[in-house]
Amino acid sequence: MTKTATSPATRASPTVNLHVLGPVLALLLLIALGAWLNPNFLSYGNVTNVLARSAFIGIIAVGMTFVITAGGIDLSVGAMAAFVAGLMILAMNSLIPIMGVGIPVILAGMAVAMVAGFIAGWLNGFLVAKVGIEAFIVTLGSMGIYRSLVTWIADGGTLSLNFDLRTLYRPVYYDGILGVAWPIIVFAAVAILGEILMRRTAFGRHCAAIGANEQVARYSAVNVDRVRIATFVLLGMLVGLATIMYVPRLGSASGSTGVLWELEAIAAVIIGGTVLKGGFGRVWGTVIGVLILSLIGNILNLASLVSPYLNGTIQGVIVILAVVLQREKKAAGAR
Amino acid sequence: MGDAVTASASLGATPGPEGAAAPVLAISGVSMRFGAVQVLFDIDFDLRAGEVHALIGENGAGKSTTMKILAGYQPPSGGQVLLDGAPVDFAGSQQAEAAGVVMIHQEFNLAQQLTVEENIFLGRELRRGPFLDHRRMQAESRALLERLNCAVDPRAAVSDISVPNRQMVEIAKALGREARVLIMDEPTAVLTTRETEILLEQIDRLRAAGTAILYTSHKLDEVARIADRVTVLRDGRHVLTAPASDLSTDRMAEVMVGRELSDLFPPKPLPGDETVLKVEGITIPGLIHDAGFTLRRGEVLGFAGLVGAGRTELMEAIVGLRHAAGRVEIKGQQLAGGSVRAARQAGLVYLTEDRKEKGLLLGKDLTQNLTLLALDRFTNLLIDRQAEAAALDRAITEFDIRAGDRGMNVGNLSGGNQQKLLLAKTMLAEPDIVIIDEPTRGIDIGTKQQIYAFIAALAAAGKSVIVVSSELPEVIGLSNRVAVMAEGRIAGVLEGDEINEQTIVRLAIGMAGSEARAS
Ligand SMILES: Nc1ncnc2c1ncn2[C@@H]1O[C@H](COP(=O)(O)OP(=O)(O)OP(=O)(O)O)[C@@H](O)[C@H]1O
Numbered sequence A: 001m002t003k004t005a006t007s008p009a010t011r012a013s014p015t016v017n018l019h020v021l022g023p024v025l026a027l028l029l030l031i032a033l034g035a036w037l038n039p040n041f042l043s044y045g046n047v048t049n050v051l052a053r054s055a056f057i058g059i060i061a062v063g064m065t066f067v068i069t070a071g072g073i074d075l076s077v078g079a080m081a082a083f084v085a086g087l088m089i090l091a092m093n094s095l096i097p098i099m100g101v102g103i104p105v106i107l108a109g110m111a112v113a114m115v116a117g118f119i120a121g122w123l124n125g126f127l128v129a130k131v132g133i134e135a136f137i138v139t140l141g142s143m144g145i146y147r148s149l150v151t152w153i154a155d156g157g158t159l160s161l162n163f164d165l166r167t168l169y170r171p172v173y174y175d176g177i178l179g180v181a182w183p184i185i186v187f188a189a190v191a192i193l194g195e196i197l198m199r200r201t202a203f204g205r206h207c208a209a210i211g212a213n214e215q216v217a218r219y220s221a222v223n224v225d226r227v228r229i230a231t232f233v234l235l236g237m238l239v240g241l242a243t244i245m246y247v248p249r250l251g252s253a254s255g256s257t258g259v260l261w262e263l264e265a266i267a268a269v270i271i272g273g274t275v276l277k278g279g280f281g282r283v284w285g286t287v288i289g290v291l292i293l294s295l296i297g298n299i300l301n302l303a304s305l306v307s308p309y310l311n312g313t314i315q316g317v318i319v320i321l322a323v324v325l326q327r328e329k330k331a332a333g334a335r
Numbered sequence B: 001m002g003d004a005v006t007a008s009a010s011l012g013a014t015p016g017p018e019g020a021a022a023p024v025l026a027i028s029g030v031s032m033r034f035g036a037v038q039v040l041f042d043i044d045f046d047l048r049a050g051e052v053h054a055l056i057g058e059n060g061a062g063k064s065t066t067m068k069i070l071a072g073y074q075p076p077s078g079g080q081v082l083l084d085g086a087p088v089d090f091a092g093s094q095q096a097e098a099a100g101v102v103m104i105h106q107e108f109n110l111a112q113q114l115t116v117e118e119n120i121f122l123g124r125e126l127r128r129g130p131f132l133d134h135r136r137m138q139a140e141s142r143a144l145l146e147r148l149n150c151a152v153d154p155r156a157a158v159s160d161i162s163v164p165n166r167q168m169v170e171i172a173k174a175l176g177r178e179a180r181v182l183i184m185d186e187p188t189a190v191l192t193t194r195e196t197e198i199l200l201e202q203i204d205r206l207r208a209a210g211t212a213i214l215y216t217s218h219k220l221d222e223v224a225r226i227a228d229r230v231t232v233l234r235d236g237r238h239v240l241t242a243p244a245s246d247l248s249t250d251r252m253a254e255v256m257v258g259r260e261l262s263d264l265f266p267p268k269p270l271p272g273d274e275t276v277l278k279v280e281g282i283t284i285p286g287l288i289h290d291a292g293f294t295l296r297r298g299e300v301l302g303f304a305g306l307v308g309a310g311r312t313e314l315m316e317a318i319v320g321l322r323h324a325a326g327r328v329e330i331k332g333q334q335l336a337g338g339s340v341r342a343a344r345q346a347g348l349v350y351l352t353e354d355r356k357e358k359g360l361l362l363g364k365d366l367t368q369n370l371t372l373l374a375l376d377r378f379t380n381l382l383i384d385r386q387a388e389a390a391a392l393d394r395a396i397t398e399f400d401i402r403a404g405d406r407g408m409n410v411g412n413l414s415g416g417n418q419q420k421l422l423l424a425k426t427m428l429a430e431p432d433i434v435i436i437d438e439p440t441r442g443i444d445i446g447t448k449q450q451i452y453a454f455i456a457a458l459a460a461a462g463k464s465v466i467v468v469s470s471e472l473p474e475v476i477g478l479s480n481r482v483a484v485m486a487e488g489r490i491a492g493v494l495e496g497d498e499i500n501e502q503t504i505v506r507l508a509i510g511m512a513g514s515e516a517r518a519s
């Protein structure tokens, strides 16, 4: 049926469109603002810098979109990233005497990161799905655990990667193909695959179904526990992947690595239009959310119009605005 | 479209029952549209004190919408609502309630996490000083429920009580508000004959006390028994208002559907010999005791029993939705317990009686609901969205689903159309054995006939069907055999001539005892 713009209920559609287009408009607005305030904003260097930095949060936020869509939440990702980075550095450093400085050590380190992410995600998922503890509680607990574990293995200080290995590993963050940095390429690939996974596969549908009404999902032969665990495992592995991209940047990990990443990831998901209660998720929205958050920081740094210390304030306002928009969509949906 | 019928309609000024007063609540020239879809056209309708007015029509005819307009839940797109003859503009249901207009919704409107008592007094809690007076509220709740012969504990959480009991709570809540006008949208859809009887007695009492009552139901014998006047809607248009005494149930059905209806039940196909499902010793402590039965290929097995007899629980245990002791065999293969997926792969599916909480995702569109159970059939790494759209086309035709717009939320479909969608969703899984819990709950008589024909056709095609139903005529009219449950046990399995109302009721209330036979 075609909709004609005559009826009173069409008053609903601008709001819905705003809900869909809102994040996109906000992003475009920010870009315009940035370009206007500082001519360097659109320079190759700055764009690469912003995108590469947002890649870590971005990769994690894509995974977070699935967890939230399925009605969960994961507060542990920042601490998990720090812990995985610590493990990875520890593993690589201790492999050097055996394998020497070379690519195999780095590959082994990457494997450690992925496996550690997998296990950490699975543990969260298992406790939520099988033991039946609230995701909020489980991941609040594991957040504390990973944070203290990484501080412990770093002995309160900083774990540093062997200097020669660091030189070898650096290009993974700083190089790229055709001038596009690796983190950006990986982020883009994760985002595209994530979007397809969410929109076009049974897994994505099942996540949304579970988040919308777990009972209905169960009665519809959806393996609720397995899907729920899978969302946490996916997120854990993406944390592993993000860590792989992050370690070559600084070559170290400490108790303060990845602090507040979880909040930034969750904020990006919400700004992107995913419903915090679950039932509806949008990966492309999350990507926009991530870009919005990092552009705000970037613009504040470049423009010296407002103190960069107010970064958090502005981000917070945007998150709240996004939720208000979500609510209006719901009211317009008139259930 | 049934012009003959419309011609004989006597609009508006039908004489009501003796001494009927002027209308308490009325609508005049009301139309309603949702987006581009118009669902009500120029409706006139009135309610008088001390009168039961029944509103009937097919699924999606606009009954619930009319009621919501009367009760202030939705403002009409055009026309007026008149209270005591003067136009009013209810700003919401609270205002309508304050004016004495109370509505019981087709879909439950209870807060699931709150207790029965808290629900009954929601928004008008009794206080003693600054504190809630729980003792008095409990006592009054209990008294209200007692009037309905309902033994639910006022302190139980609504989520823990059965669907029919929730309906009783809903009715108690309305009774407690001492309404001048009581609007009930399919209150008996989830009730068994006995509970319905109790409800009808309560309606009689309210009518005698001068309450104006608006009532819908797809059970036309009920309408004939209780209504003073009947109004028929078809496709959003007013077709007829007449004294109930002038209309037979057949006539009502005809006017509703706009065509003559032949026999409601198709002939029963003969089942084969092969046993496809064998259930043994299912036990859930406190709910089901050692239940067992068999089902043959091409057979329709009915399950009758009072509410609380454990029929739904037994079926849920069989398909793996509940943990239970016992054994389920499908075509000789034992089914792993506790997995709906395993059951579905073995060709066994279950259609729930609770479409709102367990059957459909109300906030999602038709397609996503339709294919959720059988999504694997549409997935080959990626979901084939064209195939999904085609499946929706087929479902809409086959099950006559009336949706204004295919992209709409399922929660906005009329109740009966939700049920049809749920049926379509279940059948999309291509089961060999299908358990249907209350197949025609909230479905109009024309569609009922289609669903009965559909069940018979399934059986004739070699599928096996279990029909759990609280409507005895349905169980009797469809089934080759009827299992009767009482208090968590299978009290007996009836065959051939034994399948009649008396025998079933006797078994169901635990009178006939020991006649149980396993087959
Ligand atoms: N909020 C809404 N948005 C869009 N369409 C709606 C909405 N509410 C109702 N409709 C449509 O209005 C029509 C009438 O619905 P209504 O619920 O009044 O039917 P009904 O007569 O009560 O049917 P049933 O017997 O199945 O309960 C249906 O086609 C329904 O899809």
Ligand SMILES: [Mg+2]
Pocket (backbone or CB within 6 Å): B063, B064, B065, B106, B185, B414, B415, B416
């Ligand atoms: Mg209705």
